[in-house]
Amino acid sequence: MRPSPSPTPDREPAKGVAFGLSAYILWGCFPLFFALFQGVPAFEILIHRILWSCLFLVGLVTLLRRWAPIRKALGEPRRLGSVLGCALLIAINWGLYIYAVETRQVLQASLGYFMTPLVNVALGMLVLRETMHRLQAAAVGLAAVAILIQLLLLGELPWISLGLAFSFGTYGLLRKQVPLDGLSGLFVETLLLMPLALLTLAWLVQVDLSHFLGETRTTLLLIASGVITALPLLAFAGAARRLRLATLGFLMYINPTIQFGIALLVFGEPLTAVQLATFALIWTALALYTWSAWQGRVRAAA
Template sequence: MIPAVGAYLAWGLFPLYWKQLGHVPPIEILGHRVVWSFVFVAILVSWQRRWPEFLRTLTTGRTLAPMLVTTTLISGNWFLFIWAVNSGHVTQASLGYYINPLLNVLFARVFLGEKLRPAKLVAVALAGAGVTILAIGEATIPWVALTLATTFALYGLVRKVAPVEPLTALSVETGLVMPLAATFLIWNSHQTGAPVLGASARDTAFLLGTGIATALPLLWFAIGAKRLRYSTMGIIQYLAPTGQLACAVLVYGEPFTERHAFTFALIWAAVILYAADGIRAGRRSARPPDGAEAEVSASA
């Protein structure tokens, strides 16, 4: 359980990291995140001798096509999250990641034809009501939350049907966009006269650290997903948006009005219903004879 908890706690505290680079344009942070994530993952791929698998994925249409889609989705998701944090929209970002698992349920029904139990249908409806109330009250659509939730849900959906192992998939996703990211960083440095690796030693350390900050929680997640029941992972995942919301309100003083409280109350009710249904389903399912935990797939 420790790796899974570590992964979601890290994602929950991500705003604290990106805020340290708040003076750096989000597109530059994204460029560094892509480049150094690929470097870090490439080391792991070399250690596990998976370069043949990496090359097969790049040269096979059946695997390359979905990887191009997931690369686009995760790059957009990363950029928007960084922008949201450094633009004072952490509360909306946390709302997006509360909604995301419920949107996964809806996508599973629409795109994969999976049957939904009544409890999950009610959970999705409650989440939808919460978002609608916030949109009406604020006279604006919470587009940051909805875009983050949708892009990550679509990312998970495509990764679920793509026949690519998680570490290889991450190396391909970052590898596909890495040349563009590196070229942009060099071009931007030439245009602005600013050093590629930041204007100070502190900036350099944080920019280089984006690779580890991105890849390490994903690997922890993959380890946890293999060891824990799906219902357990379904509960632990809410540590991430809870941490983000705590950062938004308690650390950065973002507004949390009565309308926000009502919206999040509906979201949390949906979360509790969703988690309780998952626990009941897990208890009803047959367990392995030796009592070992059932393995679940990771779509980090």
């Protein structure tokens, strides 16, 4: 009697991890790219990110012959609500991030992305009814204490950090619910943002404030922003479709760690005692969360 063949391992999680690693490493290096823009407002860079991402994806979709799912999605407008939500959230996230780099507040951006896994935990509990264990609850509590410290000692909320964390955390949640593959979903998102971007660009041209087609260097950077934006988002969309929200949180640490190093070593941003205390609390919260998630996986395996 011939032995039965061993089951083929599911390669989708491994693919998801590879996609996630690629996305977060690229995102971590983004401050180096957006620091190259000089004198270009954040909102103008944002509209070019949208425009050139969409055009780049048109070519990619055509090359891969992937128009069928896109036509199907666009033919059912009532199902585009979640995609539109993703589009608006990612536009907010992009704009905030560019502003943070332009104003040399990359430490705040780093803090926001460190907080995102904890936001994912909270959203998973509130929206997806996922169970929050004690250590996870403690981690979310520590993050809240860190924000409170900044509010009390600095007299202001770290609004860039909070905006980045909640916009991207919610984007990940909605993206997981979109019945489109990564490439198709990303193209539809940028396509929905295209009319607003074109109107804004037309206004900039009319009032002679557009930097496009001015200096060659700036024009090439604006065009490149679309390609550089699309590649990690494609990778992230592929990861979000294959991995649990909590697993995405593990990989998320790579992005803010790279940004933290760039802020200190490249941009020379000052790290105050209050900021260091905030980061220490967030890192402790992430350690608790990681330990809790690892214990849960061990119990599940057993």
